Amino acid sequence: MARRAALLARELLHALHELDVALEVLLCRGRGAGVGVPRTAVPSAGPLYHLCSHQREHSIEVQLPLLARLAPHARVVGIALGSGDLDRCREFAAGLADVLRARQEKPLLAISTDLNHYASEAENRRLDAIALSALERLDPAEVYRTTLKHKISMCGLLPTLVVLDTLRRLDLLHTCQPVGYGTSADAGGDTNSVVGYAGMLFG
Known part of the structure; x- marks a missing residue:
């Protein structure tokens, strides 16, 4: 399990690197002229940059065990948006x-x-x-x-x-x-303070 997790983590970083390169080209050499993002404002892609970008993000890491179980050969690109x-x-x-x-x-x-x-x-x-x-x-x-x-x-x-x-x-x-809906209270949580969850398929 640890070996699979390590391989999955490496694949994720590699996929993130590929996406960063594509988006850097897009933002800085193409649409970037209109968006107003100077080339120097985009950090160079690399593992350290990825780790810093996603350090406080948890939605991606929550999904990875599910994907590892349901689609172990899937390649994953995670995108975290802050503001x-x-x-x-x-x-x-x-x-x-x-x-x-x-x-x-x-x-x-x-x-x-x-x-x-x-x-x-x-x-x-x-x-x-x-x-x-x-x-x-x-x-x-x-x-x-x-x-x-x-x-x-x-x-x-x-x-x-x-x-x-x-x-x-x-x-x-x-x-x-819609494929499902519930709140944290459904799992035995406090009914005075809950979080809502839903599953939806778009196509």
Whole structure:
């Protein structure tokens, strides 16, 4: 198990390196002129850079054991987003769509996010229902406006917007299939302060 984990970690770093190189070319030599990111602002790719970038991120490491179990030969590229707004997410999605459009084999895009955090069970479910309803309408801008308007603390909002807009640009965003919903209270947690979770398939 330890050997497999080590191999998976090395493959992840290699895949992240490949993506960083592609995005560096995209941002600094292509679209970067419009985005306003000088070449010197993008660190050179390498293991130390990756470790620093993802040091405080946990959504990716939570997914890796599941992927190792369900798809042990999968190659994984993790992207962590720290801050931004709808316009920046659109810029990122445009670049990511360009990168994916150039690939013959299209990857599976997975969004890792919780829904609302730390409200009561009833209030959390109410806010989660609002967010899920917006997601089902397949409009990234509406998801963004809805979460801000209702103060829904969806921690993976930005990657959600990026992936939805990327799929839209690739003409791959037509349906949404909810596959599960629950809160931390379902696992025996405190009903006075819960976190919401959902599974959805977009295509």
